[in-house]
Amino acid sequence: MEKGASVNRFRRNTVQVEEAQRRIEQHLRPLGVEQVSLENAYGRTLAEDVFAPSHMPHFRRSGMDGFAIMSSSTKGASPESPVCLEVIEHIPCGFVPTKAVSPKTASRIMTGAMVPEQADAVIMLEMTEESEKEGKTCISIRKEIPAGKNLTSIGDEITQGDCVLQKGTKIGAGETALLAIFGFHHVHVCKRPTIAIFATGSELLPVEAPLTQGKIRNSNSYMLQALIREAGGIPLLMGAIPDEAAKAQSLVLEAFSQADFVVTSGGVSVGDYDILVDLFQNWDGEMLFNKVAMRPGSPTTAGVWNEQFLFALSGNPGACFVGFELFVRPVILGMQGQSQRYRQECTAFLGKEFSKVNAYPRYVRGKSYVSEGKLFVEPVGMDQSSVTVSIKDSDCLIKIPAGGKGVQQGELISALLLKG
Numbered sequence: 001m002e003k004g005a006s007v008n009r010f011r012r013n014t015v016q017v018e019e020a021q022r023r024i025e026q027h028l029r030p031l032g033v034e035q036v037s038l039e040n041a042y043g044r045t046l047a048e049d050v051f052a053p054s055h056m057p058h059f060r061r062s063g064m065d066g067f068a069i070m071s072s073s074t075k076g077a078s079p080e081s082p083v084c085l086e087v088i089e090h091i092p093c094g095f096v097p098t099k100a101v102s103p104k105t106a107s108r109i110m111t112g113a114m115v116p117e118q119a120d121a122v123i124m125l126e127m128t129e130e131s132e133k134e135g136k137t138c139i140s141i142r143k144e145i146p147a148g149k150n151l152t153s154i155g156d157e158i159t160q161g162d163c164v165l166q167k168g169t170k171i172g173a174g175e176t177a178l179l180a181i182f183g184f185h186h187v188h189v190c191k192r193p194t195i196a197i198f199a200t201g202s203e204l205l206p207v208e209a210p211l212t213q214g215k216i217r218n219s220n221s222y223m224l225q226a227l228i229r230e231a232g233g234i235p236l237l238m239g240a241i242p243d244e245a246a247k248a249q250s251l252v253l254e255a256f257s258q259a260d261f262v263v264t265s266g267g268v269s270v271g272d273y274d275i276l277v278d279l280f281q282n283w284d285g286e287m288l289f290n291k292v293a294m295r296p297g298s299p300t301t302a303g304v305w306n307e308q309f310l311f312a313l314s315g316n317p318g319a320c321f322v323g324f325e326l327f328v329r330p331v332i333l334g335m336q337g338q339s340q341r342y343r344q345e346c347t348a349f350l351g352k353e354f355s356k357v358n359a360y361p362r363y364v365r366g367k368s369y370v371s372e373g374k375l376f377v378e379p380v381g382m383d384q385s386s387v388t389v390s391i392k393d394s395d396c397l398i399k400i401p402a403g404g405k406g407v408q409q410g411e412l413i414s415a416l417l418l419k420g
């Protein structure tokens with residue numbers, strides 16, 4: 001097979017993960033704003049602060065099915081000397097009371113209904129006894145009811161004018177409920193980036209193809225597609241490019257017109273057919289980095305062309321996954337205007353020793369759990385860069401520092417939490 005035009009491999013300068021992230025950040029811009037209907041707002045990022053246009057609740061609301069009363073009318077009420085009040089009105093939800101409650105009267109009211117102005121408490125149905133007297137309905141109350149009982153005052157939850165949701169907030173179920181409450185049928189959200197995904201490698205088969213000797217199915221593209229979706233991006237599956245440098249170059253450059261940025265996997269190391277290296281050799285954009293002090297994924301490469309990123313992730317699935325988490329995901333979030341772009345880092349006890357010697361900091365696929373009130377993390381198992389099976393089992397990346405002989409069980413260690 002013909003070799004890629006990769007005889008003169010170019011020099012690599014190793015940068016730390018944080019430095020690589022900093023270089024990316026310098027080119028990171030939010031994409032802009034669009035309007036979506038509330039039903040399509042889930043998972044999107046708010047592009048503006050949302051202020052309450054009204055109080056919540058905006059009327060005095062009953063918390064129980066019962067009777068709206070003046071609390072003062074129950075003064076001295078006891079089983080021995082109950083207070084009797086005449087029922088003057090029935091107030092279902094959605095109804096505006098028409099009759100003023102007096103010290104001698106009560107209005108039957110349902111949960112969520114508007115409490116008449118003069119009433120300052122609601123007594124539960126079960127705490128009253130109803131009777132008919134001379135064609136009138138009366139209730140007897142055997143207990144004093146304090147003012148404010150079972151009554152939600154205007155603005156109890158939210159005051160008109162309050163900032164209820166801040167710009168940059170990701171819209172989940174609770175945010176959606178608030179937007180609906182305040183009548184925001186359409187919301188301004190940050191645009192989602194479209195990301196073209198290429199796999200590279202002549203060994204790659206389409207997922208539907210039968211396996212043949214020496215070939216494998218292209219799993220990275222689909223993994224990246226899922227990761228991009230999780231981060232709120234719009235993935236564009238562009239298929240696999242065979243190991244032909246010229247073809248890779250034209251396809252990748254072409255994709256910049258269809259997407260906000262491009263992610264590739266494979267072909268970034270020092271091999272004869274590592275065609276992304278050739279692409280970056282002919283690159284007339286800015287090279288951000290081409291080697292990172294990390295395992296897996298040390299050959300991860302990134303550049304910018306006309307302010308559009310090209311992330312060339314490693315082909316090894318474990319390294320592709322980690323490269324996405326550390327470099328691509330923050331860009332997808334940042335383009336959507338999210339300020340919290342990086343995975344939360346926590347300190348935890350290592351549940352199982354990790355004894356590999358590390359030339360570079362290592363991001364080990366791990367599982368977190370709580371035992372006796374303490375947070376533990378432990379490696380999920382096979383952790384080689386080439387291993388795919390353990391990706392699904394991990395909810396964190398354990399950061400094993402460079403140097404030394406690994407980390408012992410029980411030692412405190414940092415981990416990036418991958419969920420949430």
Ligand SMILES: Nc1nc2c(c(=O)[nH]1)N[C@H]1C(S)=C(S)[C@@H](COP(=O)(O)OP(=O)(O)OC[C@H]3O[C@@H](n4cnc5c(N)ncnc54)[C@H](O)[C@@H]3O)O[C@H]1N2
Nearest residue numbers: 199201218219220221266267268269274297314315316319
């Ligand atoms: N002599 C050296 N060899 C290697 C070095 C090195 O420094 N010197 N680095 C190793 C490291 S570290 C990594 S990580 C890998 C990086 O490999 P590439 O990014 O160049 O990826 P490929 O060579 O294209 O493929 C590697 C591996 O991954 C499989 N692969 C590729 N694409 C996919 C895909 N879409 N879905 C599933 N699997 C994929 C591919 O078949 C290979 O098995 O290089 C080391 N080598």
Ligand code: MOO
Nearest residue numbers: 295296297298385
């Ligand atoms: O960068 Mo490669 O893992 O790190 O195998």
Ligand SMILES: [Mg+2]
Nearest residue numbers: 267269271274
């Ligand atoms: Mg390679």
